Every structure is written in structure tokens, then in C-alpha cells.
Amino acid sequence: MTPVERDHVLEALAERSGGQLKSFFVAYSLGGAYENSTNRGDNKRKKIADAVHVAEDRDGDERVLLAAVEKFELGHLIAAYVAPGLDELISEVEQRPNWVNVQRALTAASAEAYTNPAGAITASRASIESVCKHICDERGVAYADSDDLSSLYKKTARALNLAPEQHGDSVRQTLQGAVTVVSGLAGLRNAFGDAHGKAPETPDTPEVYAAVAINMTAGVTRLLLDAHAA
Numbered sequence: 001m002t003p004v005e006r007d008h009v010l011e012a013l014a015e016r017s018g019g020q021l022k023s024f025f026v027a028y029s030l031g032g033a034y035e036n037s038t039n040r041g042d043n044k045r046k047k048i049a050d051a052v053h054v055a056e057d058r059d060g061d062e063r064v065l066l067a068a069v070e071k072f073e074l075g076h077l078i079a080a081y082v083a084p085g086l087d088e089l090i091s092e093v094e095q096r097p098n099w100v101n102v103q104r105a106l107t108a109a110s111a112e113a114y115t116n117p118a119g120a121i122t123a124s125r126a127s128i129e130s131v132c133k134h135i136c137d138e139r140g141v142a143y144a145d146s147d148d149l150s151s152l153y154k155k156t157a158r159a160l161n162l163a164p165e166q167h168g169d170s171v172r173q174t175l176q177g178a179v180t181v182v183s184g185l186a187g188l189r190n191a192f193g194d195a196h197g198k199a200p201e202t203p204d205t206p207e208v209y210a211a212v213a214i215n216m217t218a219g220v221t222r223l224l225l226d227a228h229a230a
Helices: 003-014 018-027 044-059 063-071 087-094 101-110 117-139 149-159 167-190 207-227
Strands: none
Touching: 003 044, 003 063, 018 044, 044 063, 087 101, 087 207, 101 117, 101 207, 117 149, 117 167, 117 207, 149 167, 167 207
16 A cells, blocks of 8 residues: 555545554554553544554554555545456446446555455446446446356447457457456356355455456456446
């Protein structure tokens, strides 16, 4: 997390109630670091910074701060760190009436990138599905609840003149890449997301897989939105 993003997160956390913050830090064995005889008179911003500093010294990383980002839904504040352009994309989606489910999915993906990579992959896949359904609804394109992601994307792409078969060789090859990405996201969710139960020996999902999923999702979403707005 960059220093600027860190400051934004700390400021946003300071807007939460003292009880919410106290409960969060107590859950991470940081209740005394958040509020003690030394800092009891300080403002919430200072108390949060104290607790986070103790956590980072103890854990050697930002896991508690990132958990706070997930807990309090502040993923949009670090979206640019996860995927370039994702914060602008989330802001744009927020301006679209009735697109709140897309905004929530994108925000969840960015918030969980480092605290819950499996959840970030699932949210990334859900983002693409939600974008496709919103566009199809707005364009009067029929789809079934039983459509898998690849089928749904193909219907959306055809409605936007983005289907590979609608173009010549060079453009067709590029647009086929988007089809492959969407199919890959569906497979990645099935293999490494948290939508299905895991066997006892299933390894943790690597963070890099979440980063790939989020960045690919941001790219495909931007492609669809730009074509939809044209």
C-alpha cells in the first residue's frame, strides 16, 4: 500500500464509530494498542495508527490494515494499488443508476486481494457476470439464469459488436483474447475461488492469482463499458 493510500485508509477508518474500531482491534489482540492509558485522550486517527503500527511490528506485514480495508469496505481506496485504473473504473460504475451490484463486486475484489485471494477471484468473476447482465438488460438482450459466464459474455459481446466473428483477422484475434480471458476467469474461480467447498489438503490461493483475476476483470470491464457507451 502506498503512503498516500495508507493515509486515506486511516482517515476513512477514523470516521467509523469508536465501538466498531475497538471491537475490530480487540479481535486481532490489539485492543490495548488501540486504546491505553497513554493514548486515551488522543483522537481516533492517532489510536488507529498506534494499533496498526503495533500490528505491523508484530506480524511483519500489513495484514491487519488490509483486514480493516476488507471489514469496513474500503477497497476503493487501494484499488489503484491492486490494478491500475480500477479506482477510476469503480468511480465510473458508481455514477451509473442501478449498477450498485457491479460496484460492490469490484470493490470486494480489490479489498480482498491480499486478505482473501480466493474471495477476490470469486468477486472478480462475479463482476464480469454482473456487468454482462446489466448491459444485456439495458440493451434488451435475452439471457437465461442458467447461462454460464462464457455464454453470457458471448451474448454481451455480440450485442456490442465485440464478438470475434464480427471482425476481420487482426481485430478478431484480439477480441478472441477477451473471450479466452473470460473463460479463464471462470475456470480460475472454480479451481481457486471460494465459491465451492475445499478439501482438507487444498492449498491456499496465491495472491498473484487474485492480482491476475482483478487486472483481467478491470480490462474486460473497461472494454465492455466503453463499447456500451459508444
